Amino acid sequence: MKIEVPTVCYGRADACPDSRWRSYEEYLAEIMPDVRKDGIEIRFEPPSRCDEGWRHTLTALDVLMRLYADKVRVEGATIGDVDVLEILAPAYDQVFRNYDVLKARVGIPEGHVHVRTEVTCKDGRRIVLQEATVSNLLRAFVTVKTHPEVECVELERRECDAPGYARWQLIESRVHRRRRS
Numbered sequence: 001m002k003i004e005v006p007t008v009c010y011g012r013a014d015a016c017p018d019s020r021w022r023s024y025e026e027y028l029a030e031i032m033p034d035v036r037k038d039g040i041e042i043r044f045e046p047p048s049r050c051d052e053g054w055r056h057t058l059t060a061l062d063v064l065m066r067l068y069a070d071k072v073r074v075e076g077a078t079i080g081d082v083d084v085l086e087i088l089a090p091a092y093d094q095v096f097r098n099y100d101v102l103k104a105r106v107g108i109p110e111g112h113v114h115v116r117t118e119v120t121c122k123d124g125r126r127i128v129l130q131e132a133t134v135s136n137l138l139r140a141f142v143t144v145k146t147h148p149e150v151e152c153v154e155l156e157r158r159e160c161d162a163p164g165y166a167r168w169q170l171i172e173s174r175v176h177r178r179r180r181s
Contacts, residue, residue, distance in 0.1 A: 005034075007044050011024050013026065018047050028063075035067065044078065104119045117134050136169075150177060153172060156170070156173040158171045
């Protein structure tokens, strides 16, 4: 689902020539219910009459961070013709070592049926992996470790419509084998 979202001067909606809201809080109260939907693609409208475009960019980033905090999955986000998620992608690239992990917990949370793996990192991030994700990764890991001819297993997210299974699955897409000499 695609949605167009107006932007205003960050923190100063009342003084922004592009704004119809009396305050930044009023702006957020109106737009957040419309964008708080999983799988949404958001196109933030650039300013048309305002000279402080950087404040509009901050507003777009603020909205995205609020969605991230609420665990809303955003499929796409642009400001004008700039792909925001593409720009932010390198910020999420990280190799996790034992040094980066403060603690990890594997178990079935109260009220749940499946195992969850929770990793708390020293920088404050908390990563939660569901059972199906860990199972798929583990199966690929075991394949590489136990089959000397297999160099790498690639998994891809695919949408599946099978009863009893989650909508999205990690499916083996490619197996790289070592060349025999």
